[in-house]
Amino acid sequence: MKKRILKSITLLLVSSLIAVTFIGCSNDTSSPSTKVDAPPAATLVMGTNAEFPPFEFVGDNGQPDGFDVALVKEIAKRMDAEIKIENMEFKSLIGSLGNGKIDLVAAGMTVTEERKKEVDFTQAYFTANQMIIIPTGDSIKSASDLKDKVVGVQEGTTGDIIISEDDVEVKEYNVKEVKRYKKGIDAVMDLVNDRIDAVVIDSNPAKEYVASNEGKIVAIQSGMETEEYAMAVKKGNTELLEKVNAALTEIKEDGTYDKLVKEYIQ
């Protein structure tokens, strides 16, 4: 009998303990739920290679800055999203879209047929072309003078693709050797230090590199086809593609685009 009473008291104690714990829990969850009323802002993860001024570079505060960064900040604002930036090698960008590490590439990326097989591009937002950087006073006057020269390019870029194809099969320019660098600036430094003969790179960074090495190097037109820059999303992510395109249209129409061009490019 005594045992039975003891058993029921224990049971009662245990059940009230469970009840208290349960109520305690429900109280706990109720407080954060007041904050949850305003849903957390979505995060747009932008992938870039902050080695491509004026489109992307690391600013004085150590954070990525540049035209593309400012443009994506505007896009995120109009999408009510927070922006997070992943800075990586240019050649890793497309793969990172594929594995979900990033949502959007904004990296002065040229639309090409090959890349279109792997990603979906937004509307274009900038037209550029390849330039050839050479030492001041050099005899190279055009792309055909790249014959038998050692040419530096940024790995995985259109400059690399054009010159490497030439090296392997096209033989339009008959270059002697292609040297690939992770950063355009490293190619330019090798040019300044006489280790290579020329650098083939997009027009805007070319002008920036020439300006920061005044007197030592100049940039000449390559005569290669013009290129369109666009942002890229994972293949099939039409929801994001449409939102980014809508924001881009708005940004172009309301004068924000021109303001950013003046601030970063002209």
Ligand code: GLN
């Ligand atoms: N526009 C070139 C390309 O898409 C270079 C881009 C870059 O170096 N960030 O390949």
